[in-house]
Amino acid sequence: MTTHPDTPTTVEYAPERPARLEWAKHAPEVYQAMVRLETAARKGLDHTLYELVKIRASQINHCAFCIDMHTKDALAAGESVERIVQLSAWDESRHFYTAKEIAALELTEAVTVLTDGFVPDEVYDNAAKHFEEAELAQVIAAITVINAWNRFGVTCRMAPGHYEPGQYK
Numbered sequence: 001m002t003t004h005p006d007t008p009t010t011v012e013y014a015p016e017r018p019a020r021l022e023w024a025k026h027a028p029e030v031y032q033a034m035v036r037l038e039t040a041a042r043k044g045l046d047h048t049l050y051e052l053v054k055i056r057a058s059q060i061n062h063c064a065f066c067i068d069m070h071t072k073d074a075l076a077a078g079e080s081v082e083r084i085v086q087l088s089a090w091d092e093s094r095h096f097y098t099a100k101e102i103a104a105l106e107l108t109e110a111v112t113v114l115t116d117g118f119v120p121d122e123v124y125d126n127a128a129k130h131f132e133e134a135e136l137a138q139v140i141a142a143i144t145v146i147n148a149w150n151r152f153g154v155t156c157r158m159a160p161g162h163y164e165p166g167q168y169k
Contacts, residue, residue: 021156041141054146057112059088061150068160076165103130111143
């Protein structure tokens with residue numbers, strides 16, 4: 001039994017599933033390389049845009065651990081609850097986001113879901129209108145890195161709920 005912070009009564013939640021594998025512990029060189037790649041990918045990017053991209057890719061990939069991490073980091077950095085909540089339906093909630101953020105979200109979805117085997121020209125061209133080439137390269141890197149983190153998180157079944165904002169910075 002667990003007491004939910006918003007409810008005075010005790011509620012029984014489903015048990016937390018244990019992680020399948022502590023991959024970072026067993027592949028520390030890979031983990032450290034990912035951390036270095038992450039650090040390089042975020043350089044020069046607006047923090048808000050960076051977190052929106054991370055959250056959206058993680059939603060698409062169903063990575064609960066990364067959704068937990070990046071929503072907490074975004075909130076700690078001052079992002080609004082409303083924009084985070086609307087992110088899963090951003091295309092229907094465009095008025096919450098800037099044109100540049102929309103271009104980044106479109107690109108995030110295209111890079112994350114490669115079911116057609118390519119990023120459509122119109123999506124790339126729209127992103128290229130809103131970002132200088134160096135910044136666009138960083139956005140693509142950030143999208144690529146979160147997709148890699150998501151694969152580790154989902155495959156190893158990393159449990160959400162324990163992350164503290166800024167824990168891995």
